[in-house]
Amino acid sequence: MKITANKYVAVTYDLNVGEGEERELMEKATAEVPLKFIFGTGMMLPAFEDALKGLEVGDTFNFSIAPADAYGEYVEEHVLDLPKNIFEVDGKFDSEMIKEGNTVPMMDSNGNRMNGSVLEVKEDIIVMDFNHPLAGETLHFSGTVLDVHEPSEEEVAAMTAPAGGCNCGCDDCGSDCGDKDHNSCGCGGCH
Structure with a gap:
């Protein structure tokens, strides 16, 4: 067949x-x-x-x-600096989930689901890559x-x-x- x-x-x-x-x-x-x-x-x-x-x-x-x-092609504009505080759960930063190399399920302001890869954890910023791996x-x-x-x-x-x-x-x-x-x-x- x-x-x-x-x-x-x-x-x-x-x-x-x-x-x-x-x-x-x-x-x-x-x-x-x-x-x-x-x-x-x-x-x-x-x-x-x-x-x-x-x-x-x-x-x-x-x-x-x-x-x-x-x-698709890799798009530099899909790499974003996000404020660290949006990754807080009950006022505490989620360091178990948000660490370099992890892929994190997220949602944009329109409710669309997407995965972001954590590229870097800085003092107040998390650098996320929303390109497909x-x-x-x-x-x-x-x-x-x-x-x-x-x-x-x-x-x-x-x-x-x-x-x-x-x-x-x-x-x-x-x-x-x-x-x-x-x-x-x-x-x-x-x-």
Whole structure:
């Protein structure tokens, strides 16, 4: 069976970023924990799906996605200095959550959810980066198609239910799909 609209798909992949010999492994979906999704339902980046369309179980793939077709270019204006006091809980700064390297779920003044990465903690300012972690990166995927079939009602329900997770088909990922072991990259709905 070929990968076409509304088919259940499971794939392994290695995701590398960078150019030439400077590529770095960012994420891996294994046979034990594959990336699972319903093709053509908006769960994945369109360019990711375009590259897989028509493949069958056992087929391998190796393709790249430019930043414009992935998570966009890196935008310096998305790096902001925020007042430290907005990170206080009950009048106390949340130093456990707000530390360099952490990704923090936030909301803008219009109620839109977004993730920000803490770049620096200063005395009165927190420097936050609201670019996607892979903004500006060319994504290089290589992997194998493990499964293609008509999804059961249970599979559709599990992958489209808005409960707790990221809706990207990665089992047991909870609410933090930014973790490298949870197939966050191809998923358009995680970030």
